[in-house]
Amino acid sequence: MFSLTVCDHIMIAHSFQGAEFGPAQRLHGATFAVEAEFRAPQLDGLNLLIDIGLAKTELRRILDGVDYRNLDEVPALAGQNTTTEFMARHIWGLLRDALRQGTMGAGGQAVTGLKVLLRESPLAWAAFDNEVSGGEIG
Amino acid sequence: MFSLTVCDHIMIAHSFQGAEFGPAQRLHGATFAVEAEFRAPQLDGLNLLIDIGLAKTELRRILDGVDYRNLDEVPALAGQNTTTEFMARHIWGLLRDALRQGTMGAGGQAVTGLKVLLRESPLAWAAFDNEVSGGEIG
Amino acid sequence: MFSLTVCDHIMIAHSFQGAEFGPAQRLHGATFAVEAEFRAPQLDGLNLLIDIGLAKTELRRILDGVDYRNLDEVPALAGQNTTTEFMARHIWGLLRDALRQGTMGAGGQAVTGLKVLLRESPLAWAAFDNEVSGGEIG
Amino acid sequence: MFSLTVCDHIMIAHSFQGAEFGPAQRLHGATFAVEAEFRAPQLDGLNLLIDIGLAKTELRRILDGVDYRNLDEVPALAGQNTTTEFMARHIWGLLRDALRQGTMGAGGQAVTGLKVLLRESPLAWAAFDNEVSGGEIG
Amino acid sequence: MFSLTVCDHIMIAHSFQGAEFGPAQRLHGATFAVEAEFRAPQLDGLNLLIDIGLAKTELRRILDGVDYRNLDEVPALAGQNTTTEFMARHIWGLLRDALRQGTMGAGGQAVTGLKVLLRESPLAWAAFDNEVSGGEIG
Amino acid sequence: MFSLTVCDHIMIAHSFQGAEFGPAQRLHGATFAVEAEFRAPQLDGLNLLIDIGLAKTELRRILDGVDYRNLDEVPALAGQNTTTEFMARHIWGLLRDALRQGTMGAGGQAVTGLKVLLRESPLAWAAFDNEVSGGEIG
Numbered sequence: 001m002f003s004l005t006v007c008d009h010i011m012i013a014h015s016f017q018g019a020e021f022g023p024a025q026r027l028h029g030a031t032f033a034v035e036a037e038f039r040a041p042q043l044d045g046l047n048l049l050i051d052i053g054l055a056k057t058e059l060r061r062i063l064d065g066v067d068y069r070n071l072d073e074v075p076a077l078a079g080q081n082t083t084t085e086f087m088a089r090h091i092w093g094l095l096r097d098a099l100r101q102g103t104m105g106a107g108g109q110a111v112t113g114l115k116v117l118l119r120e121s122p123l124a125w126a127a128f129d130n131e132v133s134g135g136e137i138g
Numbered sequence: 139m140f141s142l143t144v145c146d147h148i149m150i151a152h153s154f155q156g157a158e159f160g161p162a163q164r165l166h167g168a169t170f171a172v173e174a175e176f177r178a179p180q181l182d183g184l185n186l187l188i189d190i191g192l193a194k195t196e197l198r199r200i201l202d203g204v205d206y207r208n209l210d211e212v213p214a215l216a217g218q219n220t221t222t223e224f225m226a227r228h229i230w231g232l233l234r235d236a237l238r239q240g241t242m243g244a245g246g247q248a249v250t251g252l253k254v255l256l257r258e259s260p261l262a263w264a265a266f267d268n269e270v271s272g273g274e275i276g
Numbered sequence: 277m278f279s280l281t282v283c284d285h286i287m288i289a290h291s292f293q294g295a296e297f298g299p300a301q302r303l304h305g306a307t308f309a310v311e312a313e314f315r316a317p318q319l320d321g322l323n324l325l326i327d328i329g330l331a332k333t334e335l336r337r338i339l340d341g342v343d344y345r346n347l348d349e350v351p352a353l354a355g356q357n358t359t360t361e362f363m364a365r366h367i368w369g370l371l372r373d374a375l376r377q378g379t380m381g382a383g384g385q386a387v388t389g390l391k392v393l394l395r396e397s398p399l400a401w402a403a404f405d406n407e408v409s410g411g412e413i414g
Numbered sequence: 415m416f417s418l419t420v421c422d423h424i425m426i427a428h429s430f431q432g433a434e435f436g437p438a439q440r441l442h443g444a445t446f447a448v449e450a451e452f453r454a455p456q457l458d459g460l461n462l463l464i465d466i467g468l469a470k471t472e473l474r475r476i477l478d479g480v481d482y483r484n485l486d487e488v489p490a491l492a493g494q495n496t497t498t499e500f501m502a503r504h505i506w507g508l509l510r511d512a513l514r515q516g517t518m519g520a521g522g523q524a525v526t527g528l529k530v531l532l533r534e535s536p537l538a539w540a541a542f543d544n545e546v547s548g549g550e551i552g
Numbered sequence: 553m554f555s556l557t558v559c560d561h562i563m564i565a566h567s568f569q570g571a572e573f574g575p576a577q578r579l580h581g582a583t584f585a586v587e588a589e590f591r592a593p594q595l596d597g598l599n600l601l602i603d604i605g606l607a608k609t610e611l612r613r614i615l616d617g618v619d620y621r622n623l624d625e626v627p628a629l630a631g632q633n634t635t636t637e638f639m640a641r642h643i644w645g646l647l648r649d650a651l652r653q654g655t656m657g658a659g660g661q662a663v664t665g666l667k668v669l670l671r672e673s674p675l676a677w678a679a680f681d682n683e684v685s686g687g688e689i690g
Numbered sequence: 691m692f693s694l695t696v697c698d699h700i701m702i703a704h705s706f707q708g709a710e711f712g713p714a715q716r717l718h719g720a721t722f723a724v725e726a727e728f729r730a731p732q733l734d735g736l737n738l739l740i741d742i743g744l745a746k747t748e749l750r751r752i753l754d755g756v757d758y759r760n761l762d763e764v765p766a767l768a769g770q771n772t773t774t775e776f777m778a779r780h781i782w783g784l785l786r787d788a789l790r791q792g793t794m795g796a797g798g799q800a801v802t803g804l805k806v807l808l809r810e811s812p813l814a815w816a817a818f819d820n821e822v823s824g825g826e827i828g
Binding site: 007009011012013014023024026027028029030031033067068069070120121122123 | 283285287288289290299300302303304305306307309343344345346396397398399
């Protein structure tokens with residue numbers, strides 16, 4: 001299996017609901033360094049898994065929806081604790097949709113697996129990883 | 139599949155038995171940067187895979203058993219070459235036990251996969267990775 | 277000159293005032309990975325520049341004043357744009373005070389230079405660096 | 415499953431054929447930081463997955479075939495766009511052959527999985543990962 | 553002293569003249585991860601050292617002159633061994649000129665020191681560092 | 691000022707004398723990732739600060755004196771607490787001697803400043819930095 005990973009980052013504010021979160025119940029924030037790994041069993045005729053320029057552009061477009069924002073006020077995330085693992089799943093879903101809709105070209109449509117990993121600090125990160133061709137998830 | 143990874147590190151001395159080890163047969167040491175990856179197919183009602191505070195505390199408790207020690211003299215490791223791959227497996231086993239015993243909460247008990255990775259230098263690392271619900275291992 | 281650096285991190289929310297900030301005028305956040313470098317021309321009788329345990333504890337105590345908070349609402353920062361460079365200077369001042377007050381031991385009092393560096397993303401960071409024995413700054 | 419990873423790097427020139435590549439059609443270059451991950455279900459009697467010295471030596475020997483070269487002029491790569499994902503597969507194949515031929519010892523012959531990852535920049539990398547015992551691959 | 557650092561990278565081909573270079577006399581290449589550190593003794597009224605957006609844009613504009621190129625054929629570098637240390641100095645000079653010309657705003661004009669660091673591999677890097685207000689250099 | 695940095699690492703055992711060290715009084719160990727920064731005001735006719743091959747070889751030769759050893763038993767370190775800051779100074783001295791003796795060529799003899807930094811963990815490091823032409827130190 002081949003994989004290609006591109007990186008970007010976002011800087012967001014948010015707060016958590018639930019005593020389990022302790023001080024993280026307060027409004028605080030995070031830099032999420034985002035790694036998007038695209039997987040496919042073979043390369044195209046140019047030896048590309050996916051057009052890296054399109055992949056970066058699409059990842060940036062998706063991240064613009066949450067970058068420099070208070071996630072507590074983003075309608076698409078209403079009522080959710082925007083934990084790192086949840087946000088990995090959220091971004092995964094948007095990238096999966098983009099792959100299916102063809103905005104990342106033929107290479108994107110040939111992608112069979114996708115992993116989105118978010119580093120919240122030098123000592124902690126979370127990811128969501130799944131096959132792309134799978135049906136509805138979560 | 140979701141994953142959440144937390145990091146810590148230990149500083150240990152040890153020596154190896156076997157001519158294959160060359161100069162590493164001498165008493166020497168290592169900083170092992172430890173990454174513990176917990177995996178689960180879904181999040182809880184708070185959108186958590188596992189309570190990250192409990193995970194860090196439990197990892198620290200386990201590492202305290204070997205941190206700042208000469209592994210050649212730790213009873214639980216007697217007669218073993220404490221290679222990086224072996225130590226990854228050793229710590230994996232202790233974390234797996236902690237997950238099963240519930241010391242990492244309900245989230246810990248819902249964990250289905252666990253990977254422990256130890257970086258011994260900027261240029262080499264080793265890991266042990268397995269499902270947690272599997273029976274007796276090694 | 278000797279130096280010793282210890283690291284920690286904070287996760288904060290904030291917003292900026294001024295059209296120059298563009299989308300960063302919105303409430304957003306950051307993980308600041310914090311590096312505190314202590315400098316001294318010589319080591320003590322134990323070959324230590326500073327007690328690393330005390331240094332970590334004091335850095336953590338200072339960071340607790342801003343960690344998991346919305347900096348827009350922290351009284352000590354009122355009316356300030358809490359840019360990365362400003363926050364480096366702010367934390368520098370608190371660490372300098374701690375060095376002078378002796379909370380980091382005799383080693384801390386022998387420190388002659390201090391640098392505080394904050395990484396806001398994998399691609400940008402800021403620092404404040406100055407001699408410690410200097411009089412009033414900023 | 416156990417894994418052991420060793421790292422090295424190469425510095426190469428190359429150009430790409432195809433309008434999709436934009437400015438990368440020009441002769442340019444890259445530092446590829448190379449990570450070779452060897453996997454096996456168990457360790458040997460010394461608690462080793464593979465002799466790390468042999469693994470490093472063999473990886474270096476293979477990389478010497480492309481290091482400090484213009485890949486456009488390397489006969490074994492003639493007619494290929496030497497993308498990062500393609501080069502990961504190329505090096506994977508040579509390492510797989512070395513494992514089978516026994517140049518990495520009995521540990522190498524017991525390896526069941528192999529991943530080669532090439533970092534082309536701080537923000538992008540590619541990999542090829544497969545079982546080693548599998549027959550002919552692409 | 554305050555400092556602010558922004559990062560980018562380039563992917564170039566080149567060769568070296570001189571037997572001392574050994575295999576690096578062959579046409580090869582490198583990814584240079586570029587770090588530009590701007591220094592100033594104080595911040596502006598917004599608590600900024602320099603407009604980070606302008607700094608990134610200007611750094612990118614300068615890097616575009618060498619990115620995805622064979623440095624052996626770049627007229628501005630004719631007759632030079634484009635070592636990492638030389639390229640750090642080259643980019644430093646272009647950034648210094650941009651600071652003086654005001655393309656990085658009033659903050660840029662207040663900058664008093666500049667360091668450009670280029671990482672050529674995980675194990676080697678070079679830099680050029682100087683005051684900006686100094687006269688002609690090299 | 692130009693600088694060139696090369697990296698290597700050592701894996702050592704040691705123990706500390708003094709109640710201040712707490713659990714680090716026990717025999718333990720560390721991986722020290724070593725960064726040697728050479729500084730000079732100008733480059734030679736080949737645009738080199740120092741022959742990077744010679745610099746790596748000499749650094750390796752010096753590190754071989756302590757690598758894979760128990761520092762408590764190294765005669766040259768007898769009676770010393772081999773803290774990270776002390777070891778940075780120790781390696782600095784040996785590199786300074788090598789520069790003066792010409793084992794790093796004419797470039798090495800033109801070096802005017804030297805910094806040795808040792809990373810003991812992802813969260814702590816120490817360094818010794820001084821001019822090379824200075825007289826007796828420590």
